[in-house]
Amino acid sequence: MRQFTAIVNPTAGGSASAAALLKVARLLREAGAGLETAYSRSLAHARELALHAGQQGRVVLAVGGDGMAGGIGGALSGTDTLLGLVPAGRGNDFARALNLPTEPDALAQVLLHHEPRKVDTIEVESAVHQRTVVLGSVYAGVDALANRHANNATLLRGAASYYAGGLRAVTTWRPARYRVTVDGQEHLHTGYTVVAANSGYYGSGRLIAPDARLDDGLLDVVMIREAPRRLFFALMNELKTGGHVHRPQVRILRGREIRIAADREVPYGADGEVEATLPVTVRVLPAALRVLS
Known part of the structure; x- marks a missing residue:
């Protein structure tokens, strides 16, 4: 069963991010997955948290919008760390390009059971x-x-x-x-x-x-x-x-x-x-x- 570290910025759209994570987190834990939450002070700090979690062999969840997804995904580019998204921003354009579901039940199934996909970065x-x-x-x-x-x-x-x-x-x-x-x-x-x-x-x-x-x-x-x-x-x-x-x-x-x-x-x-x-x-x-x- 996958072990997740969710990274949230409590000051940048924090309430929306917390609400989105709460729904998915319950489903992940009920399925037997491990989940811990790390709170970032900035995008640079979020990158550091992501790299640290990846070094521990955990799946990193970027909770937020395209800025959080891009910052964390960019930090993990070129590593073997697996990235998951919990969309909670204004745009969510990268999640849209991945065709990620918006319903918590369906998103939890993706995070728990789908095979990794390799994508390009910039x-x-x-x-x-x-x-x-x-x-x-x-x-x-x-x-x-x-x-x-x-x-x-x-x-x-x-x-x-x-x-x-x-x-x-x-x-x-x-x-x-x-x-x-x-x-x-x-x-x-x-x-x-x-x-x-x-x-x-x-x-x-x-x-x-x-x-x-x-x-x-x-x-x-x-x-x-x-x-x-x-x-x-x-x-x-x-x-x-x-x-x-x-x-x-x-x-x-x-x-x-x-x-x-x-x-x-x-x-x-x-x-x-x-x-x-x-x-x-x-x-x-x-x-x-x-x-x-």
């Missing part, structure tokens, strides 16, 4: 973040600005905070001139964003890269070109289904190493947490993480 390097590893995507442009607004929102939660953040970001955004290098080949791009996607989802369920796969050893590079704001709002709405990829303003490439630079200060983010400015280099790490799904 290595991120920049002048600010010398090296970090994330799970879902790295995005540079208006979406990074929107995510910053969503993270700072106090009155809205979930998809509503992302939508409001997006509206605020788009109304102030002016297109940037990007240099995007994919496996050594440079592409010039003027527009709203460049996304290097391992997971198809970001921004609380938006299907930015419909053909992205977690285990294909490639990143899907989605570039949205300059367009009138009215058209961009229509395109944003199409992100719900992935229909935006048929627009001529959207270009998709694939590669293993992507460098993104711009002609001015452009923010980038990763898994809802890493915030810095371009340039940034990202690389896929194939089959680097064992996860339950």
Whole structure:
């Protein structure tokens, strides 16, 4: 029977995380599994707790949203430690890409009985973040600005905070001139964003890269070109289904190493947490993480 260590940040969405864990924890214990809970003071501390639990041969449960999943999953990338997710955040996009069930009974069955799956991770390097590893995507442009607004929102939660953040970001955004290098080949791009996607989802369920796969050893590079704001709002709405990829303003490439630079200060983010400015280099790490799904 598997032995679990659940890692929770009590200050970042703590009540939702505690509630989600409580339901699953009872089911795991009733099935005979061991479960201990570790409380983190920060994302860096959560990574330390995850590595320590992994060294003890325990399954690490990341309890929270994409920031917690990405931080802990990134720390465990390249190790043999098994990762499980208890989604309890605003976006839960990596859990969505894994097709994890939302009902506690079904999620407990996944954690108890499913075989591990190997998935890719993303290595991120920049002048600010010398090296970090994330799970879902790295995005540079208006979406990074929107995510910053969503993270700072106090009155809205979930998809509503992302939508409001997006509206605020788009109304102030002016297109940037990007240099995007994919496996050594440079592409010039003027527009709203460049996304290097391992997971198809970001921004609380938006299907930015419909053909992205977690285990294909490639990143899907989605570039949205300059367009009138009215058209961009229509395109944003199409992100719900992935229909935006048929627009001529959207270009998709694939590669293993992507460098993104711009002609001015452009923010980038990763898994809802890493915030810095371009340039940034990202690389896929194939089959680097064992996860339950």
